[in-house]
Amino acid sequence: MRWQYVTVLMLLLALLTVPAAAQGTKYLYGSPDLSATISGTNEFAPGAETNLAIIVSNSGLNTHKIYDSTLVTPDDAPNTAKLVTVALKSSDASFTIKTDPQFLSDIVGGASATATFDVKVADGAAPGTYVLPLEVTYTYLVDAEEYGSDVLRYNYQKKTETLPLTVRVTPALQVEVLDVRSESLNVGTEGYVYLTLKNIGHDTANNAIAKVTRNGASPLIPTDGNAYVGTFEPGETVDVKFKVSVADTAEPLSYPLDVVVTYEDYEGSTATSKAVTIGLPVGGKIDFEVVSPMSILYLGSNSVLEVVYKNTGAATVYNAQARISAVDPFTSSDDTAFLGDLAPGETATARFDVNIDSDGTEKEYGIDSEIRYRDDLDNSKISDTMKVRVALEQRQGTIFTNPIFLVAIAAVIIGAGYYIFVYRKKQK
Numbered sequence: 001m002r003w004q005y006v007t008v009l010m011l012l013l014a015l016l017t018v019p020a021a022a023q024g025t026k027y028l029y030g031s032p033d034l035s036a037t038i039s040g041t042n043e044f045a046p047g048a049e050t051n052l053a054i055i056v057s058n059s060g061l062n063t064h065k066i067y068d069s070t071l072v073t074p075d076d077a078p079n080t081a082k083l084v085t086v087a088l089k090s091s092d093a094s095f096t097i098k099t100d101p102q103f104l105s106d107i108v109g110g111a112s113a114t115a116t117f118d119v120k121v122a123d124g125a126a127p128g129t130y131v132l133p134l135e136v137t138y139t140y141l142v143d144a145e146e147y148g149s150d151v152l153r154y155n156y157q158k159k160t161e162t163l164p165l166t167v168r169v170t171p172a173l174q175v176e177v178l179d180v181r182s183e184s185l186n187v188g189t190e191g192y193v194y195l196t197l198k199n200i201g202h203d204t205a206n207n208a209i210a211k212v213t214r215n216g217a218s219p220l221i222p223t224d225g226n227a228y229v230g231t232f233e234p235g236e237t238v239d240v241k242f243k244v245s246v247a248d249t250a251e252p253l254s255y256p257l258d259v260v261v262t263y264e265d266y267e268g269s270t271a272t273s274k275a276v277t278i279g280l281p282v283g284g285k286i287d288f289e290v291v292s293p294m295s296i297l298y299l300g301s302n303s304v305l306e307v308v309y310k311n312t313g314a315a316t317v318y319n320a321q322a323r324i325s326a327v328d329p330f331t332s333s334d335d336t337a338f339l340g341d342l343a344p345g346e347t348a349t350a351r352f353d354v355n356i357d358s359d360g361t362e363k364e365y366g367i368d369s370e371i372r373y374r375d376d377l378d379n380s381k382i383s384d385t386m387k388v389r390v391a392l393e394q395r396q397g398t399i400f401t402n403p404i405f406l407v408a409i410a411a412v413i414i415g416a417g418y419y420i421f422v423y424r425k426k427q428k
Contacts, residue, residue: 086136190379
């Protein structure tokens with residue numbers, strides 16, 4: 001081997017073992033290019049409140065880049081939008097933005113970030129297309145100046161731009177309750193509710209059905225809660241009637257009831273209007289009271305028990321009938337008495353034939369009594385149970401005051417008188 005070749009080989013090996021110089025990068029051109037789109041539907045009905053998700057995308061490019069071992073690579077690329085803050089605005093009273101501006105941090109080129117805003121559409125918003133401006137504020141790298149081989153000075157610029165977002169308000173039925181009336185609405189009964197409804201929206205409702213529904217735990221419970229309306233034009237009014245029951249646990253106060261209309265909208269789809277809550281006054285419970293004093297009856301007798309009932313409720317009752325439940329030592333072959341119609345505050349007297357066992361105990365008794373009646377809607381109702389107070393006593397002077405004994409004595413006296421009269425006549 002020649003020594004000159006060995007020398008050349010060693011030089012080549014030395015070159016291969018020397019590390020390559022680091023390559024720096026510098027971008028000559030580039031900046032963020034932001035756009036905004038709505039995630040999901042951009043159509044909303046009047047009165048709707050929704051969480052509007054907005055996607056902010058950065059499509060900015062770096063078009064020219066230099067590689068050089070003498071360059072120092074900056075930390076940020078010029079197409080990166082840094083410290084991004086977005087604020088949704090409303091230039092129209094039809095929309096209310098309930099969310100404050102949101103911070104999205106950095107969005108590099110080719111990436112995106114999502115911000116969500118709570119948006120309320122006004123009840124009276126007219127159908128049509130609206131633009132919601134999205135104000136975007138960010139900072140980006142304009143250039144980086146090199147000082148020597150190891151120092152960079154960054155020049156950032158702050159920028160604010162407005163990105164338009166298009167939304168659409170669709171036609172919708174909106175219901176306004178113009179008038180509310182109720183009839184026979186008392187605690188524990190059924191009554192009627194009369195409503196006058198107006199379509200204050202912008203959509204013609206086809207095959208419309210007005211409904212009343214229970215509001216939470218309200219004691220107002222619809223028993224016939226649907227009324228067919230048909231075609232319900234904007235600006236049109238309709239009168240509807242419903243039947244509603246009131247729970248026994250209610251008090252004579254006002255309670256809520258919800259009103260909605262289901263219909264076919266402008267696209268032929270089934271829709272339901274926003275619920276309108278109305279208040280309905282409820283009258284007091286229909287109730288009765290025994291107002292007659294305690295009756296005194298005698299053991300071993302057949303007596304007439306007179307009981308005076310009073311309508312202490314808030315409504316008139318019809319075809320009322322009183323009934324007693326006779327138990328030992330009482331028996332009765334006629335335990336029902338007709339009272340008729342009773343307005344609030346009126347009284348009526350019932351008479352019952354009662355037999356009392358002779359071996360009963362002398363004391364005060366409470367006989368259960370109730371009243372069956374019909375309300376204003378001809379529903380059959382039964383009152384709460386009442387107590388009829390009766391005191392049983394032993395009749396004083398039993399023999400001489402007993403009617404049967406007195407009749408027998410009278411018969412004997414009359415018979416004796418007749419015999420004496422006939423006998424004396426024969427003696428003559």
